[in-house]
Amino acid sequence: GQNIDQPTEMTATEGAIVQINCTYQTSGFNGLFWYQQHAGEAPTFLSYNVLDGLEEKGRFSSFLSRSKGYSYLLLKELQMKDSASYLCAVKDSNYQLIWGAGTKLIIKP
Amino acid sequence: IAGITQAPTSQILAAGRRMTLRCTQDMRHNAMYWYRQDLGLGLRLIHYSNTAGTTGKGEVPDGYSVSRANTDDFPLTLASAVPSQTSVYFCASSDRSGSGTDTQYFGPGTRLTVL
Numbered sequence: 001g002q003n004i005d006q007p008t009e010m011t012a013t014e015g016a017i018v019q020i021n022c023t024y025q026t027s028g029f030n031g032l033f034w035y036q037q038h039a040g041e042a043p044t045f046l047s048y049n050v051l052d053g054l055e056e057k058g059r060f061s062s063f064l065s066r067s068k069g070y071s072y073l074l075l076k077e078l079q080m081k082d083s084a085s086y087l088c089a090v091k092d093s094n095y096q097l098i099w100g101a102g103t104k105l106i107i108k109p
Numbered sequence: 110i111a112g113i114t115q116a117p118t119s120q121i122l123a124a125g126r127r128m129t130l131r132c133t134q135d136m137r138h139n140a141m142y143w144y145r146q147d148l149g150l151g152l153r154l155i156h157y158s159n160t161a162g163t164t165g166k167g168e169v170p171d172g173y174s175v176s177r178a179n180t181d182d183f184p185l186t187l188a189s190a191v192p193s194q195t196s197v198y199f200c201a202s203s204d205r206s207g208s209g210t211d212t213q214y215f216g217p218g219t220r221l222t223v224l
Contacts, residue, residue, distance in 0.1 A: 004151065031210065031211075033212070033213075041217070041218075042199060042215040042216060042217050042218055043152070043199070043215050044215070045212050045213075045214065048210045048212060050210075087151070087152070089151075089152075091211070095205075095211070096154060096157070096167070097152075097154070097213065098151075099151030099152040099153070100151050101149060101150055101151045102151065
């Protein structure tokens with residue numbers, strides 16, 4: 001079967017750095033996406049990785065290792081508005097997205 | 110530019126009733142999707158459409174139907190609602206022309222409660 005694993009919940013302090021991990025086992029791989037979802041709102045696109053390595057976009061970076069079936073999202077200089085759920089999704093061999101259950105990130109002052 | 114709109118925002122429905130959730134996009138994306146999101150679970154694909162006139166079944170299609178008469182609209186119909194269909198429903202769209210990343214963009218969601 002296909003599986004996306006990420007921690008259910010994480011807590012971090014305002015101004016700090018946090019790394020959210022995602023491991024996947026899917027039938028094929030055609031890219032990995034990270035989305036942010038605030039409570040009661042729709043998911044919004046953060047990043048896309050299809051090749052190994054690090055993609056940096058402002059305070060957010062995403063890393064991919066295809067051989068290990070592993071990705072992480074790195075959030076720097078955390079702000080209170082970063083409190084949200086972070087969703088990892090992998091595009092499989094049918095070009096459909098398989099979604100993790102999401103990691104709820106709690107930021108404390 | 111509105112992006113993707115969904116209607117209604119929320120709905121309470123009696124079991125056995127028929128309900129259509131509406132979704133409209135103005136980005137001229139060729140692909141559209143319907144997901145449901147339940148607490149503790151990832152988004153699950155109900156139905157999708159890669160282009161106007163075609164539809165396909167996702168992971169959890171039973172009890173739902175869709176149509177794609179044109180590029181912009183992708184309604185989801187529950188023929189006879191059951192309490193297990195209580196969920197938040199998201200519509201999404203993407204550009205599957207092959208020139209980009211096929212990133213999905215989401216509507217604001219419909220919160221449906223079936224009693």
